Amino acid sequence: xxxxxxxxxxxxxxxxxxxxxxxxxxxxxxxxxxxxxxxxxxxxxxxxxxxxxxxxxxxxxxxxxxxxxxxxxxxxxxxxxxxxxxxxxxxxxxxxxxxxxxxxxxxxxxxxxxxxxxxxxxxxxxxxxxxxxxxxxxxxxxxxxxxxxxxxxxxxxxxxxxxxxxxxxxxxxxxxxxxxxxxxxxxxxxxxxxxxxxxxxxxxxxxxxxxxxxxxxxxxxxxxxxxxxxxxxxxxxxxxxxxxxxxxxxxxxx
Ligand SMILES: [Cu+2]
Numbered sequence: 001x002x003x004x005x006x007x008x009x010x011x012x013x014x015x016x017x018x019x020x021x022x023x024x025x026x027x028x029x030x031x032x033x034x035x036x037x038x039x040x041x042x043x044x045x046x047x048x049x050x051x052x053x054x055x056x057x058x059x060x061x062x063x064x065x066x067x068x069x070x071x072x073x074x075x076x077x078x079x080x081x082x083x084x085x086x087x088x089x090x091x092x093x094x095x096x097x098x099x100x101x102x103x104x105x106x107x108x109x110x111x112x113x114x115x116x117x118x119x120x121x122x123x124x125x126x127x128x129x130x131x132x133x134x135x136x137x138x139x140x141x142x143x144x145x146x147x148x149x150x151x152x153x154x155x156x157x158x159x160x161x162x163x164x165x166x167x168x169x170x171x172x173x174x175x176x177x178x179x180x181x182x183x184x185x186x187x188x189x190x191x192x193x194x195x196x197x198x199x200x201x202x203x204x205x206x207x208x209x210x211x212x213x214x215x216x217x218x219x220x221x222x223x224x225x226x227x228x229x230x231x232x233x234x235x236x237x238x239x240x241x242x243x244x245x246x247x248x249x250x251x252x253x254x
Pocket of ligand 1: 076079168169
């Protein structure tokens with residue numbers, strides 16, 4: 001009996017290690033997740049997820065999204081501002097009341113750009129609109145993975161603290177399949193506002209392994225469970241070779 005409980009304890013310990021090892025974060029690092037949802041007034045019907053692992057002042061970012069304007073560059077950033085609300089904007093942030101949120105109108109919610117999620121080269125705010133280095137969402141689907149992104153210690157701390165926000169830009173209000181329209185971008189007057197207005201957004205929040213039962217309620221909690229199911233699935237798969245399989249075979253013997 002005593003032997004068995006020791007075995008179970010050891011197995012659970014191993015599972016915990018597996019779960020921690022599943023993320024790119026090192027033992028000293030942390031990891032935060034975002035559920036990307038359409039910006040109100042964007043006309044976007046898409047969704048996505050983003051994960052950022054922090055190790056010292058280096059971050060690794062993985063992101064996937066659907067429902068974006070296909071074949072057009074989508075600037076994507078991590079935003080953070082000490083004075084921001086650390087969340088995605090609401091339609092009440094539409095200060096000019098045109099029914100759309102441009103990037104500046106969202107700033108009180110998510111703050112300025114701190115990391116440009118380019119696929120190559122510089123990742124600083126200077127690359128905020130480096131159009132040729134962002135994903136073009138073929139078929140409306142964006143996939144992104146990049147490691148070794150250096151950030152300041154302040155930005156690393158903000159991300160770890162759950163205060164940063166991922167924003168993917170680029171919308172198509174008039175549904176003509178391209179960035180167009182007479183309204184110019186608040187960021188770059190040479191571009192239509194469609195090219196830079198925010199499309200999908202998600203606050204990067206700490207989601208401890210198995211910690212979803214606490215339920216933070218609301219829509220965010222609901223979307224978060226999607227990520228957790230993925231995590232849970234991996235756990236079950238890992239456990240399948242151990243405890244669960246063992247239990248099953250025991251049952252079969254009986
Ligand atoms: Cu941005």
